[in-house]
Amino acid sequence: MCDEAVTFFSGGSAIHPPRHVHVFDKNSKLITRVNLETMEPMDIPTVERKILTLIRELQAEGRL
Secondary structure, X not given: OOOOOOEEEOOOOOOOOOOEEEEEXXXXXXXXXXXXXXXXXXXXXXXXXXXXXXXXXXXXXXXX
């Protein structure tokens, strides 16, 4: 999954709780939503560590 390009969209996360990001693959297919407070996937049992690392990097840069 992470070998493919991954795009993050935060649409809707500010409108309703929980704060989350939508994670899409390079074909614009939803992989999952990730809760930004718990860093847990919302739609699948587990998410690859690389995705969580990318989310944390974006948060540290103030881009998320």
